[in-house]
Amino acid sequence: MDRCDPDWTDLMRQAIAGNAAAYDSLLRDAAARLRPIVRRGLLRAGHSGTDAEDIVQEILIAVHLKRHTWDDTRPVGPWIRAIAHHKTIDALRRHGNRHDLPIDDFADLIAAEEPRPSVADADVGRQLATLAPGQRQVIQAIAIEGLSIGEAASRFTMKPGAVRVALHRAIRSLAGQAGRL
Amino acid sequence: MRTDDLIQALVADRTSREGPVARRLAVMVAIGVLVSLALYAAILAPRDLAAAVLMPRFAFKLAVTLLLAAGAAPLLTRLARPDGVPGILALGLLLAPLLLAVGIGIELIVLDPSEWRVRLVGDNAVACLLCIPLLSLPVLTATLTALRHGAPTRPRFAGVVAGLFAGGLGAFLYATHCPDDSPLFVAAWYPLAIAAVVAMGCVLANRVLRW
Missing domain, CATH: 1.10.10.10 (Winged helix-like DNA-binding domain superfamily/Winged helix DNA-binding domain)
Incomplete structure (x- = not known):
């Protein structure tokens, strides 16, 4: 987290200034790092991990639509983490699960990348x-x-x-x- | 749709960024206050303000209600952000109750105990309980609309703070009309009326602040 944070913050600043390549690599990197964390959260709440990709997409869309709520004087990492946590909890709740996800799950955004979803998983999006x-x-x-x-x-x-x-x-x-x- | 495709779409949409939440809040609150003022002009009339402002009890109730709204305002901009934690700003909500407690203390000292009851009950309790929520409602609606534009991750708490903010402003407007000036009256009835606004804020926010 600490390691990638300044990098993400910088990418987000460039993205907001209109830099497509910076925005693209930020979103890809975020998706790759969020994927295993979301999946782990789902498994721990007793769900199959198959909805993980759908939640990752939901997080990316929220990051995109709500990026005006990021205070650009602060690092972007905790802001993305808060959105990811909110969206994952929200998805669990919709599935009738009031499980409280420990926020620490998202503290560890440096977790190893997971293999991309298989073709079957991709349909879940x-x-x-x-x-x-x-x-x-x-x-x-x-x-x-x-x-x-x-x-x-x-x-x-x-x-x-x-x-x-x-x-x-x-x-x-x-x-x-x-x-x- | 695959995630990579979605990212491609989001990148193509990168110029669509909306204005900052704090500005949206300021604009919406201004609109809400204007509607409340229009409502006030339609149903109530201010007292002789020039004379009243010099009376310490009148000035006191204006200060308490304004302080409530001022204490809640900075929390609102913070709670509009997903990573916004209340932190030390939450203490700002205590300022108005503390000031009110001081006012009650002084009032009890300067007033003869035989007068306490009369001042506390006052003549306008019902008007107070009806008018404060009514005058607060436009500001509450406007504030929640602005919060929707943000990304609050604590919707109920945001609703409570919006209720305190709107309730403070509504109570301020009502206070300029109401002839009951004693801090005892303010302490007995204003919090009840504002609590109704807070309850509305909490319930509405829980429904409306989903994103």
């Missing part, structure tokens, strides 16, 4: 099928095919601003799915 068609085609093109905003705009003959709005709305709806799972 956020479901695109529930999105409005307009939002779905935009997020699919950008997330899965890797198109840029501009490329997506010309494919769907939309203005770049409209693509941005559709993408942002799609991400917000993915966040909103959690309560309905």
Whole structure:
């Protein structure tokens, strides 16, 4: 934690300034470090670890949508940890489990990386099928095919601003799915 | 969707960052206070303020109610953040009760015991119990809306603090109208009315502050 913290804080600052590569490596690194911790928390609460990837995605979306609540004079690590803890507890509660996760679980964000989820696990992630068609085609093109905003705009003959709005709305709806799972 | 794909989407959406929570809180509270003022103008009238401010008991009740709101305000911005712990700021909530206790002590010393009962009961208890929650409600709603924009991880506590904040401001407005000035009256009825606002804040926050 201590070791990676200054690094994450720096990446988050650059990300907020608009640096795509910094944001990408921050989110990937966070996902890799959160994955085993979330899985361990689920197992300890008596669940199978198969929902772990879904919770990791929920944490990443929350980090993204709530990044304006990070005080950039402080290290970003404890802030991400607080979100991860909140989201994991929330998921356990939705599954009818009032188990209190010890906060220390997330103190250890340096834990060894876990192998990426298998193909079967990957299906557990956020479901695109529930999105409005307009939002779905935009997020699919950008997330899965890797198109840029501009490329997506010309494919769907939309203005770049409209693509941005559709993408942002799609991400917000993915966040909103959690309560309905 | 695979996690790597999701990350790609989040990175593409990186320009969407919203404004800071503290500013949102300030704007929403200002709107809430304006609505409360409009409500106040519609149903109540201020006393002759120029004369009243010089009366120590009147000034005292304004100070107590304002101090309650001022003690809660810094906690609100902290609790709007996921990693925000109340810490030493929570002590700020004690300032208004302490000041009130001092006021009660002085009042008991300067007043003849035969007058205690009359001052405590006052003439406006019912109005106080109705008007304070009513005047607080717009501020409470606005504060909870702003907290929703944040990411509170202690929703019920945030709701309680929002209730104390809104209750303090609502009580301040009501105090400028109410002719019962004794700290004994304030101590007997204001906390009851504010407790109702706090209970509302706690219950609402628990439902509304989910993210």
